[in-house]
Amino acid sequence: MRSTGTFAELVQRQWGDQRPGLRSGELVLSHHQVASGAAARAALLVDLLPAGAEPHIGVLLHNTPEFPLWLSAAALAGAAVAGINPTRRGSELARDILHTDCRVVITSRELLPLLDGLELPGVRILVTDTDAYRELLAPYADAVPGEAAVAPASPATRMLLYFTSGSTGAPKAAICTQGRLAAAGQSLVTHFGLTGDDVHYICMPMFHGNAVIANWAPAVAGGATTVLRPRFSASRFLEDVRAHGATYFTYVGRAVQYLLETPEHPDDRAHPLRIGFGTEAGAVDAARFAERFGVRLVEGYGSSEGGAAVQRTPDTPQGAIGRPAPGDDLAVVDPGTCEERPSAIFDSGGGLLNSTEAIGELVNRGPNPFEGYWRNEGADADRRRGGWYWTGDLFYRDADGFLYFAGRTDDRLRVDSENLAAAMIENILARWADAAAVAVYAVPDPVAGDQVMAALALREGVTFDPAAFAEFLCEQPDLGTKMAPSYVRVVHAMPVTATNKVHRVGLRREGFRCGDPVWRAVDGTYGPLTAEDVERLVAEYGARGRGDLLSR
Numbered sequence: 001m002r003s004t005g006t007f008a009e010l011v012q013r014q015w016g017d018q019r020p021g022l023r024s025g026e027l028v029l030s031h032h033q034v035a036s037g038a039a040a041r042a043a044l045l046v047d048l049l050p051a052g053a054e055p056h057i058g059v060l061l062h063n064t065p066e067f068p069l070w071l072s073a074a075a076l077a078g079a080a081v082a083g084i085n086p087t088r089r090g091s092e093l094a095r096d097i098l099h100t101d102c103r104v105v106i107t108s109r110e111l112l113p114l115l116d117g118l119e120l121p122g123v124r125i126l127v128t129d130t131d132a133y134r135e136l137l138a139p140y141a142d143a144v145p146g147e148a149a150v151a152p153a154s155p156a157t158r159m160l161l162y163f164t165s166g167s168t169g170a171p172k173a174a175i176c177t178q179g180r181l182a183a184a185g186q187s188l189v190t191h192f193g194l195t196g197d198d199v200h201y202i203c204m205p206m207f208h209g210n211a212v213i214a215n216w217a218p219a220v221a222g223g224a225t226t227v228l229r230p231r232f233s234a235s236r237f238l239e240d241v242r243a244h245g246a247t248y249f250t251y252v253g254r255a256v257q258y259l260l261e262t263p264e265h266p267d268d269r270a271h272p273l274r275i276g277f278g279t280e281a282g283a284v285d286a287a288r289f290a291e292r293f294g295v296r297l298v299e300g301y302g303s304s305e306g307g308a309a310v311q312r313t314p315d316t317p318q319g320a321i322g323r324p325a326p327g328d329d330l331a332v333v334d335p336g337t338c339e340e341r342p343s344a345i346f347d348s349g350g351g352l353l354n355s356t357e358a359i360g361e362l363v364n365r366g367p368n369p370f371e372g373y374w375r376n377e378g379a380d381a382d383r384r385r386g387g388w389y390w391t392g393d394l395f396y397r398d399a400d401g402f403l404y405f406a407g408r409t410d411d412r413l414r415v416d417s418e419n420l421a422a423a424m425i426e427n428i429l430a431r432w433a434d435a436a437a438v439a440v441y442a443v444p445d446p447v448a449g450d451q452v453m454a455a456l457a458l459r460e461g462v463t464f465d466p467a468a469f470a471e472f473l474c475e476q477p478d479l480g481t482k483m484a485p486s487y488v489r490v491v492h493a494m495p496v497t498a499t500n501k502v503h504r505v506g507l508r509r510e511g512f513r514c515g516d517p518v519w520r521a522v523d524g525t526y527g528p529l530t531a532e533d534v535e536r537l538v539a540e541y542g543a544r545g546r547g548d549l550l551s552r
Contacts, residue, residue, distance in 0.1 A: 005154075005155045005178075005179060005182065006075070006153045006154060006155055006157065006178040006179060006182060007075040007153075007159055007178040007181050007182045007185075007217075007220075008075040008076050008078075008145075008146070008153040008178060009182070010075075010182055010185070010220050010221055011034075011035055011038055011072045011075050011076055011145060011220065012035065012076070012145040012146055013223075014031035014032060014034055014035040014220070014223075015031075015032060015035045015036075015144075015145055016032055017030065017031035017032050017035075017223070018030045018031070018032055019031055019196070019223075019225070020225045021033065021034045021225060021226065022034050022065055022068060022225070022226050022228070023225060023226070023227045023228070023244055024063075024064065024065045024227070024228040024230075027065060029065065031223070034068070034069065034072060035072070035145050036141075036143070036145075037069045037072075037073075038069055038070075038072030038073045038075075038076055038145065039073075039076060039140075039143040039144055039145045039146075039147065039148070040073075040137055040140040040141055040143045041069055041070055041072075041073035041137070041140075042073040042074075042076040042077035042079075042143065042145075042148050042149065043140040043143040043147065043148035044136065044137055044140050045057065045073060045074075045077050045079060045104065045148075045150075046077055046148045046149065046150055048103075048104055048124055049079075049103055049104070049150060050103060050122070053101070053103045054080075054101040054103070055077065055078060055079035055080060055150040055151075056079065056080050056081075056082055056100055056101050056102045056103065056158075056161065057070065057074060057079060057080070057081055057082070057102055057103070057104045057105070057106060058081075058082045058084045058096075058097050058100065058102035058104070058105040058106070058123075059071075059081050059082070059083060059084060059105075059106045059107075059206075059207070060084040060086060060105055060106065060107040060108075060111050060114070060115075060207075061086075061106060061107060061108055061111065061128070061206075061207075062086070062108070062110075062111075062205070062230045062231055063202060063203075063205065063206050063211070063228045063229060063230050063231065064108065064128070064228065064230060065228065066106060066108075066128045067206045067228075068206070068216055068226060068228070070106055071206075071212065071216070072220075074159060075153065075159055075178060076145050076146065076148070076149065076153070077148060077149050077150055078149045078150045078151045078152065078153045078157050079150055079159075080158040080159050080160060080161050081159065081160055081161070082096070082097070082100040082102055082160075082161040082162075082163075082173060083160070083161075083162050083163065083206065083207030083208065083209075083212070084096055084097060084105070084207060085163060085171075085205075085207050085498055086111050086114065086207070086498070087497070087498040088114075089114065090118070091118075092170075093114060093115075093118065094118040094119060094120060095170065096163065096171065096173075097118075097120060097123060098120065098123075099170075099173065099374070099375065100161045100173050100374055101374075102123060103122060103123060103124065104123070104124045104125075104126065105120070105123055105124070105125050105126070106126050106128060107125060107126070107127055107128070108127060108128050108129050109127055109129050109130065112125075112127055153178055154178070154179075155177060155178055155179025155180075155182070156177055156178075156179060157177060157178045157179075158175055158176075158177055158178075159176055159177060159178045159181055160174075160175070160176035160181060160209070160212065160213075161173040161174070161175060161176075161374050162174050162176065162207075162208070162209045162212070163207075164305065172373045172374075172376050172379050173373055173374040173375075173376070174209070174305045174306075174371075174372075174373055174374075175371040175372050175373065175374055176209075176213070176306065176371065177371055180306055180369050180371065181212075181213065181217050182217075182221065183369075184213050184214075184217055184218075184306075185213075185217030185218045185219075185220060185221030185222075186218075186221045188214065188217070188218040188221075188277075189218045189221050189222040191311065192218075192248070192275060192277070192298075194218055194222045194224060194248065195222060195223075195224070196222060196223035196224055197224070198219075198222065198224040198225070198247045198248050199224060199225045199226075199227060199244055199245050199246045199247050199248070199272075200215050200216070200218070200219040200224050200225065200226050200227065200246070200247075200248050200249070201227045201229070201240060201241060201244065201246035201248065201249040201273075202215050202216060202226060202227065202228050202229065202249075202250075203229040203232045203233070203237065203240075203249060203251075203255075204232065204250055204251060204252055204255065204278075204499065204500070205231070205232075205498060205499060207498075208252070208498075208499045210250055210251075210252045210278065210279075210499070211250065213302075214250045214277060214278070214300075214302075215248070215249070215250040215277075224248075225244075227240065227244040227246055232255060232258075232500065234255075234258040234259050234261065234262050235262060237259055237262075238268070238271060241271045241272070241273050242270075242271050242272075245272050246271075246272065246273055247272050247273060247274050247275070248273075248274070248275050248276075248277070249273065249275075249276050249277075250276065250277050250278050251276055251277075251278035251279075251281065251297075251500075252278050252279055252280060252499050252500055252501060253279075253280050253496060253497070253499060253500035253501035253502065254280075254437060254494060254496050254500045254501070254502065255278070255500045256276075256278075256281040256282075256285050256286070256289055256297065257281075257285055257436060257437050257494075258500070259289070259293075260285060260288055260289060260292070260436075261436055261459070261460070264292065268292055268293055268294075269292075269293060269294040271293075273293070273295050274295065274296070275295065275296055275297075275298060276289070276295055276296070276297045276298070277297075277298045277300055278297070278298075278299070278300070279299060279300060279301065280299075280501065281297050281299060282426065282427055282430055283318060283319050283427060284427065284430040284431055285430065286299065298312055299312070299321055299405075300312065300321065300322075301321045301322070301393075301403070301405060305370050305371075305373075305383070306368070306369045306370055306371065307364055307368045307369070307370035307383065307389035307391060308324075308325075308328055308330055308362060308363075308364040308368060308389060308391050309324075309325035309328060310322045310323065310324060310325065310330070310403050311323060311324075311325045311326075316402060317398070317402055318350070319350065319404060319427075320398070320402040320403060320404050321402075321403050321404065321405050322402065322403065323401055323402060323403065324401075324403070327366065327367070328364050328366060328368065329364060329365040329366030330362060330363070330364055330365075330403065331362075331363055331365055332358070332359075332360040332361070332362055332363075332395050332396060332397045332403070333360050333361060333363055334360050334361075335360065335361045335390075335409070338386065340360075341357065341358050341359065341360040341396065341397070342354070342357050342358060343358065343397060343398055343399045344358040344396045344397060344398050344399075344404065345358070346398070347477065347478065349477050349478060350478070351477055351478025352396065352404075352424065352478065355396070355406075355418075355419070355420065355421065355424065355480065356418050356419050358396040358397070359394050359395070359396045359406050359419060359421050360394070360395070360396070361390060361391065361392070361393065361394060361395075361409055362391045362393050362394070362395040362403070363388045363389060363390050363391065364388060364389040364391070365387075365388050368389045370383060370384070370389050392408060392409050392410075393405065393406075393407070393408055393409065394406040394407045394408065394409055394411070394412060394421050394423070405423060406421035406423050406424055407421045407422045407423035407424070408422075410504075411423065411440075411441065411442075411504065412442075413440075413441075413442040413450045413452060414442075414449040414450050415445075415449055415450055415451065415452060415482040415483075416449065416482055418480075418482050420452070420480075420482060420483060422439075422440040422441060422442075423440075424483075425440045425452065425454070425479075425483050425485075426438050426439065426440045428476050428478060428479050428483070429454060429456075429485075431472075431476070432469065432472050433459075434456075434458055434459055434462045434464075434465070434468070434469075435456050435457070435458065435459070436457045436458060436459045436460075437456070437457040437494040437502075438454060438455070438456055438457075439454065439455040439494060439502045439504060439507060440452060440453070440454050440455075440485070441453055441454075441455075441504050441507050441508045442508065443486075443487060443508070443511045443512060444511075444541070444546055444549035444550065446537070446540050446541050446544050446546060447544060447546075451486040451487065452482075452483060452484065452485045452486055452487075453485060453486065453487040453488075453489065453507075453511065453512065454485040454487070454488050454489070455488075455489045455490075455491050455494065455507055456488060456489070456490055456491065457490075457491050457492070457493055457494045458490065464488075464490045464517070464519070466488075466519050466525075466526035466527070467525075467526075469488065469526060470521075470524060470525060470526055474524075484521065484524075485521065486520065486521050487511075487512045487518055487519070487520055487521070487529070488518065488519040488520075488521075488526060489507075489512070489514060489516050489517070489518050490516055490517045490518075490519070491516050492516075495507065511550060512529060512534065512537070513534055513538075513550065520533065538550065
């Protein structure tokens with residue numbers, strides 16, 4: 001595959017290619033038609049943007065064909081796309097659009113009501129599934145890629161402004177240039193051996209970096225076909241895969257668990273899918289997925305910011321993510337002292353014996369492709385402290401240099417002066433056969449530090465058995481003495497964000513004062529937490545001057 005310096009070149013390369021390039025429902029567009037449609041939209045955009053305005057457009061859409069068409073158009077026009085999250089509302093939604101200096105917003109009739117009543121001065125709104133939109137686009141039907149641009153595209157031209165899902169404060173818009181996006185796409189093509197015969201199934205939302213950087217970009221780079229699912233559907237997943245011949249997909253968060261919760265069928269392995277690439281599936285569910293569907297899931301590590309990457313190699317041990325990507329000088333360090341953490345020590349069953357000493361924050365000490373956040377100097381400085389790139393993620397490293405993910409820095413717990421990582425406890429609890437989904441998070445201890453709380457979504461038809469759960473915990477050899485949950489919340493369904501990640505902020509905020517059944521451990525036995533118990537606990541926290549922590 002010939003390397004390119006800009007994403008615009010990858011789009012232009014589709015011109016004249018009559019093979020299927022984009023599928024959505026019954027619609028099939030050739031690569032040439034995709035390039036032609038992108039050229040028309042690029043020409044329209046150049047005429048719509050006011051002189052001197054930032055060449056930024058907001059795309060407020062589900063996964064419809066207009067989304068990749070406008071991404072391609074932005075590449076040709078030398079513009080940038082801000083992916084607008086349709087789960088945002090009111091002033092927060094307006095803030096995202098205005099913060100990224102979008103002068104044009106692309107949306108649909110379905111999502112247009114989200115913009116009603118918002119103050120968006122100077123913003124032109126285009127509604128794609130209307131006659132007015134088609135009439136506006138019609139004069140540009142004969143446009144050719146490369147003819148219309150705000151400025152000539154270069155590798156340093158901004159192309160994406162993708163909001164990161166931070167746990168506190170307003171989302172930050174990470175910058176991704178044409179050069180970085182093109183390189184990412186080409187790298188994944190090489191890493192997974194993808195070709196023009198592959199079919200990429202995009203079921204994760206395209207306003208999020210996973211779908212665009214890890215799925216759409218390599219599809220364009222490799223000349224493959226892209227298939228769009230408007231919104232993720234576990235029940236329609238295999239149907240879509242079979243109907244379109246999909247061979248590659250990406251996932252984040254709970255998506256894999258949702259697929260495992262669908263009813264099993266004898267023909268679950270009858271499909272062409274060969275690889276899934278993503279994050280947060282967990283070793284237990286990845287193994288279950290491979291056993292049931294015959295598809296290898298590759299857990300990767302990276303982010304919209306692009307400041308550090310971990311790549312899986314053939315010799316990667318079970319549970320590890322992989323080794324640092326070429327060119328990255330990654331280290332696991334103490335955030336306070338900046339000293340490198342010691343290597344992990346494992347027991348005979350693979351359990352981590354020295355979590356307090358081994359777990360630290362992953363940093364990139366070498367040159368890295370982090371390109372900053374849009375208009376957020378404070379966040380930029382925090383990421384680049386001391387000349388290193390700080391990921392905000394917890395890892396540990398074995399003696400051979402393999403890296404293991406241990407959660408977000410926000411997910412660290414401190415129990416009886418011992419530091420714990422939520423992700424490690426989740427991996428252990430996920431072994432319980434009755435659990436369909438697990439989330440572990442901190443609730444404040446009434447005296448000091450934290451207590452461990454777990455939210456469990458149970459498999460269909462299962463009732464929580466506290467004695468069986470306690471017995472399961474006792475049988476886990478790698479469950480440290482501080483790791484057992486003090487509280488267990490049984491949820492009907494795990495609360496998730498728009499990108500299928502567990503909504504930990506909401507879980508932490510509600511703590512044990514929630515509408516779901518909660519069980520409390522006393523001397524290793526779990527009993528139901530009553531309203532009277534909650535009142536006594538709240539009074540105890542207040543008496544010790546820690547009552548305000550319960551509402552954070």
